[in-house]
Amino acid sequence: MSYKILAINPGSTSTKLALYENEARIFERSLPHTAKELEPFEEILDQFEFRKKLILEALREANVDLQELSAVVGRGGMMPNMKAGGYVANEAMVNTLREGLASPHASNLGALLARDIAAPMGIPAYIYDAVTSDEMEQVARFTGMPEVSRKSFCHVLNMRAVSRKVAVKYAKRYEDMNILVAHLGGGISLSVHHKGKIVDCIRDDEAPFSPERAGTIPALELVDLCYSGQYTRQEMIRKFRGKGGLKAYLGTQDLREVLDMSQNGDKLAADLLEAEVYQIAKAVGQLAPVLSGKYDCIILTGGMVYSEELVEKIRERICFIAPVEVVPGEFEMEALALGALRMIDGQEQAREYVHP
Ligand SMILES: Nc1ncnc2c1ncn2[C@@H]1O[C@H](COP(=O)(O)OP(=O)(O)O)[C@@H](O)[C@H]1O
Ligand SMILES: CCCC(=O)OP(=O)(O)O
Numbered sequence: 001m002s003y004k005i006l007a008i009n010p011g012s013t014s015t016k017l018a019l020y021e022n023e024a025r026i027f028e029r030s031l032p033h034t035a036k037e038l039e040p041f042e043e044i045l046d047q048f049e050f051r052k053k054l055i056l057e058a059l060r061e062a063n064v065d066l067q068e069l070s071a072v073v074g075r076g077g078m079m080p081n082m083k084a085g086g087y088v089a090n091e092a093m094v095n096t097l098r099e100g101l102a103s104p105h106a107s108n109l110g111a112l113l114a115r116d117i118a119a120p121m122g123i124p125a126y127i128y129d130a131v132t133s134d135e136m137e138q139v140a141r142f143t144g145m146p147e148v149s150r151k152s153f154c155h156v157l158n159m160r161a162v163s164r165k166v167a168v169k170y171a172k173r174y175e176d177m178n179i180l181v182a183h184l185g186g187g188i189s190l191s192v193h194h195k196g197k198i199v200d201c202i203r204d205d206e207a208p209f210s211p212e213r214a215g216t217i218p219a220l221e222l223v224d225l226c227y228s229g230q231y232t233r234q235e236m237i238r239k240f241r242g243k244g245g246l247k248a249y250l251g252t253q254d255l256r257e258v259l260d261m262s263q264n265g266d267k268l269a270a271d272l273l274e275a276e277v278y279q280i281a282k283a284v285g286q287l288a289p290v291l292s293g294k295y296d297c298i299i300l301t302g303g304m305v306y307s308e309e310l311v312e313k314i315r316e317r318i319c320f321i322a323p324v325e326v327v328p329g330e331f332e333m334e335a336l337a338l339g340a341l342r343m344i345d346g347q348e349q350a351r352e353y354v355h356p
Contacts, residue, residue, distance in 0.1 A: 003070040003344055004118065007336035010056065010075060010109040014240070015051050017176045019064055020337035026159065028333065029058050044104050045097065048077060048112055055113065071164065072118040073340035074110025075157065075332065077129025078103040080356045084133035084156060085342045087097050087114040089125040092355040101356060103164060107131055126350055128339035129157040140200040140290075149277060153203040154189035155302075161192055162301045162327040163337035169325070177296045180287050182280060184310075185330060186253060187241070187304035190283050200290045205240065208279030211253035211304070214244030215279070246272060255304050277310060279319035288321045295322035 002022060010014040013035075021025040031046075031054050038117035041047045059066065079093060079102045087093065089111040094137035104109050111127045118125035123246040133316065134152035141149045159181040167174040181191045188210040192200040216242075220280070226236055239248070248255040249272055250261065261269035283297060298318060305311055315324045342348035 001345070002069050003339045003341060005344075006059075006064075006072045007071050007333050007340070007341045008072065008110055008113050008117075009247075009332055009336065010047075010051060010106045010113065012106045015055060016333060017055060017058060018333035018337060019055060019062075019335075022101055022341060023338065025334070025337070027062050029083045031055070031058055036325070044106055044108060044186035047106075048116075050111060050260070051109060052116060053239045055117070059118070065133055066117070066121055069118075069121055069123055071124045071126060071182070071223075071340050071344055072114040073126040073336045074114035075107045075336065076127035076133070077108030078105050078132050078153075078292065079111075079130060079146055079353070080132065081354060082133045083135060084129055084132045084160065085350065085351065086126050086128045086339050086348060086354045087130070087351045089127050090353050092327075093127070093353040096353070096355055103132075105131065124350075126340050126343055128336050129160050131156055135197045135199065136201070137199045152198060152201050154191045154198070154201040155183035155185070155187070155192070155326060155330075156331040157200070157335050158301060159183055159191050159286075159299075159343075161331040161338075162299055165327060165331070166297060166299055172296070178291045178294055180284060180290075180295050180298045181299070182284055182300050183302045183330075184210070184280065184300060186210065188213065188215065188302075190287055192287050194291055200287065202283050202287065208283050209245040210241055210245060210277065211246045211255055211258075212316065214240045214248065223231050246276075255307060255310070259309065270325070273310070277313040277317070280314050284314075284318045284321065293321060297323045297325045299325045301327040302340055303328070305329070 005020045007018045013033055015031045017029045018025055037048060079096050093111050096102060097108050097112060114125040132153055133156045138215045143150055163179050163181060164174045168178055179193040187204045188207045189202060189204050191198045204213050207215045246258055250258060250269060258269050264272050298321060300311060305326055311326055343350040
């Protein structure tokens with residue numbers, strides 16, 4: 001049986017598309033969106049028609065016949081009430097998104113776009129491994145402020161996809177392994193996978209600073225900054241996500257440029273790289289006791305991991321915990337398509353989303 005799956009991954013600066021025929025990718029396209037193009041949209045959900053039009057144009061240009069599709073799958077957004085795995089992009093999910101119950105992120109458009117493109121074709125629309133998939137243990141949820149409880153929030157889609165790849169190398173099932181994953185992309189998050197479940201994580205707002213995110217900031221100084229009258233709430237969020245990290249110090253979120261700057265004698269760039277390595281290693285160490293140090297492996301993944309220099313410096317500091325596996329880049333499009341394929345052919349049951 002042959003299935004054609006369209007995968008849609010809306011990111012903050014692009015919408016990625018891929019068409020899969022069973023396990024084989026037959027088309028892939030990244031549609032970049034400039035800050036200027038997105039500026040007129042007050043809310044992320046307002047970008048829906050703009051992105052949909054670009055997607056349909058790109059598919060038309062590539063002669064993709066929508067009638068041949070078997071399903072459409074979008075990146076899962078930030079909805080509450082999610083577990084890992086696949087969901088039907090149903091009406092309850094649309095209502096949750098439209099009512100603003102999901103934390104703002106471009107990935108929230110995934111379900112809406114998938115459903116809208118699938119509906120006229122009479123084919124299923126799914127999302128897979130949403131960012132907010134939450135299977136955390138109770139012990140991991142407490143903070144010292146009763147008003148704030150920790151919720152799971154990480155790069156679930158890529159983390160579970162690379163874990164499955166590494167499981168093949170170890171000739172084991174992902175569901176039988178204990179894995180610590182550090183996703184080191186434009187944003188950084190880390191997670192602990194205990195026999196197929198993410199039982200704890202370090203979210204991007206608790207993490208090391210990243211190319212474009214501030215990461216953990218000492219809380220009292222952050223409070224002072226918020227109340228300084230210098231910044232609006234939106235500006236503070238942008239300082240944290242989008243304009244933080246390497247970008248805030250050096251004006252670029254491109255790690256390759258920062259590596260070059262450091263090699264050419266820029267002291268700040270060199271210091272930041274050292275601090276980046278140090279913080280990433282510390283975050284791995286912070287998660288080591290979650291499974292009492294009993295990990296099959298630690299996986300480093302994401303775009304930053306293309307840098308051998310960075311990887312070797314991190315490895316040196318964390319290899320005492322468990323073997324380190326390096327999987328550069330991200331596999332989100334493949335993970336979306338293969339997830340949808342498992343749901344279509346019945347290997348995996350798609351969950352029905354319930355409005356919170
Ligand atoms: N070959 C490379 N060497 C070093 N850094 C790289 C390389 N390729 C990408 N990066 C860096 O990875 C980061 C982006 O990671 P990526 O996983 O692509 O991000 P996103 O989270 O935006 O998908 C950027 O800082 C980029 O400069
Ligand atoms: C940390 C959760 C997911 C996320 O922030 O994704 P991007 O780095 O792709 O924006």
